[in-house]
Amino acid sequence: MEQTESAPSMFSLFIKLMKLRVIVLLQITAICAILVHDSLARYDLIDIERTWFDTLWTSTITIIGGTLSAGGSNAINMWYDRDIDTLMRRTQHRPLPQGHLAPITVLLFGIAISVLGSSLFFLLHWKAAFWSFFSVFFYVFIYTMWLKRRTPQNIVIGGVAGATPPLIGWAGAAAASIDSLNPLDLGSPIPWMLFALIFFWTPPHFWALALYRSGEYAKANVPMMNEVKGAKRTVTESKFYCVGLLLLGSVPCFWPSSGLPLLWSFVAGGLTIWYAKSVWGIDIDEPLDENGRMPKAAKSFFRSLFYLGYMFFSLVIISFIPPNWLGILGPLG
Numbered sequence: 148m149e150q151t152e153s154a155p156s157m158f159s160l161f162i163k164l165m166k167l168r169v170i171v172l173l174q175i176t177a178i179c180a181i182l183v184h185d186s187l188a189r190y191d192l193i194d195i196e197r198t199w200f201d202t203l204w205t206s207t208i209t210i211i212g213g214t215l216s217a218g219g220s221n222a223i224n225m226w227y228d229r230d231i232d233t234l235m236r237r238t239q240h241r242p243l244p245q246g247h248l249a250p251i252t253v254l255l256f257g258i259a260i261s262v263l264g265s266s267l268f269f270l271l272h273w274k275a276a277f278w279s280f281f282s283v284f285f286y287v288f289i290y291t292m293w294l295k296r297r298t299p300q301n302i303v304i305g306g307v308a309g310a311t312p313p314l315i316g317w318a319g320a321a322a323a324s325i326d327s328l329n330p331l332d333l334g335s336p337i338p339w340m341l342f343a344l345i346f347f348w349t350p351p352h353f354w355a356l357a358l359y360r361s362g363e364y365a366k367a368n369v370p371m372m373n374e375v376k377g378a379k380r381t382v383t384e385s386k387f388y389c390v391g392l393l394l395l396g397s398v399p400c401f402w403p404s405s406g407l408p409l410l411w412s413f414v415a416g417g418l419t420i421w422y423a424k425s426v427w428g429i430d431i432d433e434p435l436d437e438n439g440r441m442p443k444a445a446k447s448f449f450r451s452l453f454y455l456g457y458m459f460f461s462l463v464i465i466s467f468i469p470p471n472w473l474g475i476l477g478p479l480g
Contacts, residue, residue: 165218177316192406212267219261271319306349313341351385358444422454
């Protein structure tokens with residue numbers, strides 16, 4: 148007798164809606180921001196006392212709240228994009244194209260956990276909650292519903308939502324020292340440098356994926372840069388964003404009050420050059436693979452994932468080095 152494949156469980160379907168693999172990288176950037184803040188605080192480079200319990204508490208709330216809020220945003224994105232998800236090989240096996248869940252179920256699930264997750268940040272500070280709600284709003288309404296199907300700059304502007312985790316983590320860690328009513332004031336330029344790092348990283352990261360999967364977005368009528376302006380223009384603009392990433396490595400020189408050591412400039416610059424080589428190496432005229440995809444664009448895409456992780460992890464490691472060990476490469480502030 149022929150065995151039929153069992154239907155996936157409701158739990159597994161909801162996990163798929165949240166896109167946890169994507170969320171992991173976002174959560175890493177938020178936790179790294181917390182660790183950098185608390186390390187600088189322990190070396191009195193930030194005027195606030197933080198215990199290891201404070202770090203653990205802030206990190207726990209950030210992981211839970213961030214996973215729920217980002218997961219809810221992803222679920223709402225799948226609800227809205229269910230028509231185009233059926234047209235692309237990468238998204239055809241999601242719960243809605245497969246008919247495993249009703250659209251209203253997905254929408255309500257996404258709204259519920261995104262609101263719950265963002266609300267949890269009130270346990271840390273209202274600014275952490277503000278940036279979490281802002282991220283959900285921007286990703287759902289500005290990127291998914293407005294930009295994605297209308298402009299080749301969708302990823303550029305929409306990248307704001309993905310760049311907020313360091314702001315959220317830092318606001319939660321700096322809660323005792325940020326009494327200003329201005330949500331932009333987080334008490335340090337460092338979280339904004341981390342925000343800019345993710346923002347400049349996002350276009351070349353996603354455009355490499357679009358080049359690798361060239362043709363799929365056009366089939367779904369999504370105006371990705373390479374489909375509208377061509378592969379050459381896409382690679383050229385990606386290079387400009389890499390230059391922006393390289394300049395960010397000079398942040399300690401421009402913002403001496405940040406407390407970041409000069410060593411960070413050398414590490415960030417080296418890692419960015421390593422990543423930028425993969426962007427410069429994309430050959431729009433290279434033979435496509437058996438699936439009609441661009442191999443060197445795939446290499447750049449995967450290297451971009453390692454690059455962002457290496458940048459954040461290296462900043463954490465550097466921030467944990469006692470300032471007196473760094474000598475002339477120590478804090479500029």
